[in-house]
Amino acid sequence: MKKLIFTTAFASKILLVTLLASMTSQSIIAKERDTQTENMVLQLIGDPSIAVIENMAKNLQIKDSAIVDKVIQQVKDQLQNNIETITEIYLKEFSKKELQQIVNFFKGELGSKYSKFSANVVQNSDYMQLLTPIFAEAIQSLQSMLPKQNAPQMVEASKEIEAISSQAELDILLKENNLVVLKFYSDSCPPCKMLNGPYNELAEKNNEIKFVSANLNVAQELAKKYSVTSIPAVKIFKNGELVDEVIGYNPDKLKELITKNK
Secondary structure (H helix, E strand, O other): OOOOOOOHHHHHHHHHHHHHHHHHHHHOOOOOOOHHHHHHHHHHHHHHHHHHHHHHHHHOOOOOHHHHHHHHHHHHHHHHHOHHHHHHHHHOOOOHHHHHHHHHOOOHHHHHHHHHHHHHHHHOHHHHHHHHHHHHHHHHHHHOOOOHHHOOOOOOOOOOOEEOOOHHHHHHHHHHOOEEEEEEEOOOOHHHHHHHHHHHHHHHHOOOOEEEEEEOOOOHHHHHHOOOOOOOEEEEEEOOEEEEEEEOOOHHHHHHHHHHHO
């Protein structure tokens, strides 16, 4: 998921996203802003977004609450700046009435519909184009507070780690290996690239374990089967059965579970 510090190319990408969002807003300037619906969408994505940042800070062992609060406010501000375009994406799936019901009750049939939408939203390029840079910048802000020697780095996945994309491929590996570790990732996911370093190291040090990876963009059915709604996600299989999982960037937890299941 290359160092965590933004490259010029990444910074240019963020600038492009900002300009596109601005252009979109200008193109609909004649329409009256539906602030009520925008606030509903903000409620739906706000709390999960804060949870993501708090989890990042915990994993990076940042204990200064003022730093974390500053980054959370940064994310809130950027979500607010892009809320008009994000709301349009939600309204392609839900009516305004449905959004209100989800906010109020978040259960039953509508809750199920929203859960399915959430599970597939990482495949929505417009949505991810907006949110990925926001969280990438948040990671950068958190990482910049760490001593350089402790900062997790963005590196490429090892070419020695086999890539799979289907259940059939996984079934073969499960039959041939007592312990299989499967990482779900996306090329546009900064935490996934952060996890590559520890994942590569674990694979190199544990030759008796089969480490593999699955790109969410080409292994969508496999991801659905194992209920992957957030990445990176690592699934651990022992004797053909799913026994443990690690969601998000948490290399210490991953090492712990691999040691436990050896």
